[in-house]
Amino acid sequence: MLEVKDLVVHYDGAMALNGINLNVEDGEFIGIVGPNGSGKTTLLRSISGVLTEVEPGKKERPSLSGTIIFDGRRIDKLKAWQVTKAGIIHCPERRRPFSEMTTLENLEMGAYLRKDKDGVKKDLERVYELFPILKDRTNQMSQTLSGGEQQMLAIGRALMAKPKLLLIDEPSLGLAPILKESVLECIRDIWLSGVTILLVEQDVAITLASAQRIYVLAHGKIAVQGTKEELMKNRDVREIYLGL
Amino acid sequence: MLIEEIIIFGTIKSGVYALLALGFTLIYGISGVVNLAHGSFYMLGAYLFFIIGTLGILGSGTILSSILALIFAVILVGVIGSVTYRLTIHPVVGDEIAVMVVTVCLALIFQQLVILVFGVTFPPVRWPEDSFLMTSIRILGVPVLYSRILAFVASMALFASLLVFITKTKIGKAMRAVSQDREVAMLMGVNTERLYMLTMAISAMLAAVAGILITTSFEMFAGSWMWLHPLALSFSIVILGGMGSIKGSLVGAFIIGYAEQTVAISVPEGGQIISVVPLAVMVLVLLLRPKGLFGKRIEMEE
Numbered sequence: 190m191l192e193v194k195d196l197v198v199h200y201d202g203a204m205a206l207n208g209i210n211l212n213v214e215d216g217e218f219i220g221i222v223g224p225n226g227s228g229k230t231t232l233l234r235s236i237s238g239v240l241t242e243v244e245p246g247k248k249e250r251p252s253l254s255g256t257i258i259f260d261g262r263r264i265d266k267l268k269a270w271q272v273t274k275a276g277i278i279h280c281p282e283r284r285r286p287f288s289e290m291t292t293l294e295n296l297e298m299g300a301y302l303r304k305d306k307d308g309v310k311k312d313l314e315r316v317y318e319l320f321p322i323l324k325d326r327t328n329q330m331s332q333t334l335s336g337g338e339q340q341m342l343a344i345g346r347a348l349m350a351k352p353k354l355l356l357i358d359e360p361s362l363g364l365a366p367i368l369k370e371s372v373l374e375c376i377r378d379i380w381l382s383g384v385t386i387l388l389v390e391q392d393v394a395i396t397l398a399s400a401q402r403i404y405v406l407a408h409g410k411i412a413v414q415g416t417k418e419e420l421m422k423n424r425d426v427r428e429i430y431l432g433l
Numbered sequence: 434m435l436i437e438e439i440i441i442f443g444t445i446k447s448g449v450y451a452l453l454a455l456g457f458t459l460i461y462g463i464s465g466v467v468n469l470a471h472g473s474f475y476m477l478g479a480y481l482f483f484i485i486g487t488l489g490i491l492g493s494g495t496i497l498s499s500i501l502a503l504i505f506a507v508i509l510v511g512v513i514g515s516v517t518y519r520l521t522i523h524p525v526v527g528d529e530i531a532v533m534v535v536t537v538c539l540a541l542i543f544q545q546l547v548i549l550v551f552g553v554t555f556p557p558v559r560w561p562e563d564s565f566l567m568t569s570i571r572i573l574g575v576p577v578l579y580s581r582i583l584a585f586v587a588s589m590a591l592f593a594s595l596l597v598f599i600t601k602t603k604i605g606k607a608m609r610a611v612s613q614d615r616e617v618a619m620l621m622g623v624n625t626e627r628l629y630m631l632t633m634a635i636s637a638m639l640a641a642v643a644g645i646l647i648t649t650s651f652e653m654f655a656g657s658w659m660w661l662h663p664l665a666l667s668f669s670i671v672i673l674g675g676m677g678s679i680k681g682s683l684v685g686a687f688i689i690g691y692a693e694q695t696v697a698i699s700v701p702e703g704g705q706i707i708s709v710v711p712l713a714v715m716v717l718v719l720l721l722r723p724k725g726l727f728g729k730r731i732e733m734e735e
């Protein structure tokens with residue numbers, strides 16, 4: 190479904206990704222873990238196309254080389270909105286709801302490219318089912334939502350776009366352990382409903398518990414990869430990369 | 434008598450100024466462009482209204498033909514705004530200094546174009562002489578041209594429609610989304626380049642409407658310098674109200690509008706110096722409140 194080949198990214202001279210190879214099959218739940226600054230967000234931004242969408246007059250612009258293929262089509266030269274249209278939805282780090290919009294307006298923005306009004310209505314119901322708290326907050330400004338509610342909103346907004354592949358960047362960031370669990374539970378539900386998931390996390394434990402395969406990122410490279418069992422078998426990997 | 438005139442004409446002008454400033458604040462709030470050619474769209478509106486009226490392709494001499502000429506001129510300015518934006522401003526968006534340089538150049542080019550075509554003649558820009566718009570009624574004892582009442586009512590109606598457009602429609606929401614978080618808006622599928630072009634079209638059209646309404650009801654003639662005063666107005670109103678704030682552009686417009694009218698009526702030879710009033714008020718307010726009166730993004734307080 191998604192294939193990343195030899196992806197190299199420089200920010201203004203400094204290398205952030207150094208030859209990433211990665212593939213995601215249809216229906217998989219893939220996890221990416223790695224320490225701060227290892228390039229996880231950069232990877233997701235490269236896939237969704239926002240990395241290179243700097244305003245034309247800006248001096249510093251990141252450079253990207255390598256290929257990214259989605260459903261048999263090269264997407265690394267596409268604009269972000271075209272990638273979205275192709276079915277890859279990126280739920281950004283730190284949630285980033287549109288702060289001066291209500292919950293409902295945020296969810297509507299998720300469905301921005303969709304023309305099927307009935308489908309959108311159904312999906313709105315589905316998001317409210319998945320996150321009942323959002324229904325109570327329908328007309329509340331999103332900046333007044335709690336951190337957990339904002340994360341649910343961010344995921345709900347992404348779902349409204351009807352993703353084939355959902356990229357999620359650190360959904361557990363800043364949440365209490367119990368909330369982390371329930372957010373991950375929701376992501377598993379979304380996966381079970383047929384959405385392919387690429388989850389970026391710093392919380393190794395919850396990632397290991399959910400993902401079928403895991404890539405470990407360090408210094409802009411894939412250090413190791415494999416299933417939970419494969420990774421846990423190796424003591425060095427466990428201690429150095431997973432910290433377990 | 435004096436105070437009534439200030440209130441009546443101040444209100445009318447302020448209403449149109451609000452529309453002018455709304456266009457300026459809109460494109461700033463959404464794309465970050467400080468468009469110093471905003472006054473040029475005001476000027477182009479007035480000139481195209483005159484040209485289309487003179488050509489008579491849409492009929493002539495009736496209110497209907499004038500209104501058609503207005504609509505046509507405004508649409509043309511929208512197209513000009515959008516195309517010039519894409520060709521000259523968009524390539525430097527993100528570099529504030531370059532944007533200012535480019536838009537100042539645009540303003541000068543438009544001015545030269547007008548001089549080239551019209552030389553030293555100043556075309557009359559007004560409603561048909563014998564229409565009821567050129568007659569007046571008395572309000573609080575002051576005779577007021579119907580054209581001025583039209584200018585105010587039309588401006589406020591347009592201002593309100595734009596608010597509805599931005600709050601209720603899909604494209605309007607996308608505009609707010611981009612102004613709040615450009616990158617996430619792109620992640621949701623917004624084509625920002627197209628949205629900027631559309632915003633510039635709307636912004637230019639608002640300036641054009643303001644240009645036609647002010648000229649037909651107050652100035653009566655067009656001239657190649659006429660982009661400067663509206664630019665000073667937009668700039669000071671929007672800085673007063675807070676860059677990107679819609680509510681601020683309304684409040685700022687009324688402050689500047691009344692101030693201008695007060696000077697024009699109560700100071701001897703006041704009409705000669707009104708163009709410095711917006712800038713003077715702006716400086717005064719900024720001394721007291723450096724951030725302007727309101728916020729900095731497109732915001733939607735009711």
Ligand SMILES: Nc1ncnc2c1ncn2[C@@H]1O[C@H](COP(=O)(O)OP(=O)(O)OP(=O)(O)O)[C@@H](O)[C@H]1O
Binds near residue numbers: 227
């Ligand atoms: N916009 C940017 N401009 C310059 N350098 C950047 C930019 N964004 C990220 N970097 C650099 O690229 C590297 C990778 O950053 P990235 O945000 O992808 O890491 P991350 O794995 O997501 O980290 P975290 O876990 O803290 O979110 C870091 O060294 C960072 O400083």
Ligand SMILES: [Mg+2]
Binds near residue numbers: 229230231282358
């Ligand atoms: Mg990150």
